[in-house]
Amino acid sequence: MAYTEADIKENELLAMSPEILDILLKDHTTQCNIFWATDSYSHLGKGFAYSDQITAEKITSGYGKIIIPRAAKSSDTQRQRSREMAEVFTPSWICNKQNNLIDNAWFGRENVFNSEVDASDGSHIWIVNDNHITFPEGKTWRDYVGDTRMEITCGEAPYLVSRYDTVSGEYIPIEKRIGLLDRKLRVVSENTETIEEWLEGTRLAFKNTYGYEWQGDNLVLAREALLYTFIDYFRNKFGKMPTLKSLSYIAYVISWNIWQMDGLKGVIPGTCHSTKITNVGLFGDIEESITPCKGCKDGDLRLHNGTYAMICDWGQNGKPEKAKKKLRYIDLIR
16 A cells, blocks of 8 residues: 555555445434535436435445545646635645644744745745754643644645645655644654554544535545544554554544534535425415525524534543533534
């Protein structure tokens, strides 16, 4: 299996573990699989329509190459998706600038993980700080790893993990990665020695990293990217693959924390609906009326009749497990 490519092959993931692939396709709100939520694949026939669930059978074997990163899609497909779904991805150097702003505020100083260089020729790079990350007084590395981060409308999640540049498709080596989760995992690796310690810190990092996305194919890519990021950092630290048990657990956390949602409404995409009311009059005459979703009509986030997306509260600092509970995403919004 190749770990230095932008495009993760679903057939390789299936060969590694069918159970893990199934976990990555799970939607915990509907208790079904995530669905396509795009017409980009409808020409492939049954099972590929907008509202069809994404199953392992539809993205492996002969279909193993249909879900690819935006950078690998044709220019026509990119333009179509930008036009229909406002899908525009951000290059890694911009993600890095914005992620640096978050860390500048958290650490109270600049250039914590890297220094940005905007060259006169218009190119943009960053120089990695190779020194061990130090923390301000009153804060520890666990505070940083357990601090909540979220990427809204995450697409392929370039702000969370940066295995590749989503615009150019160029693979980014682990030491140069700039994602919010990448930074957490670097901190975990710098401050732990044993596999047990590393896994504990990494679970905390994943449980406090979130993102949501409308389109199912992007969501698959985002979830896969987070899983392979886990593999990358484990291999970099310990020189071997993590166990299937560890992979399954991280995949489970990812399936909760990177979820499918219409971000403007807080519901599963397309689930808001109009209601037909039929009244029979005194003399048998029939009158029908259509009542639209009140939330959509009034622009009220809390009055939609669609299926509100559920997320997982993992408890304080992501543990203990007994504190885990489901809640609606909109109930976190004040």
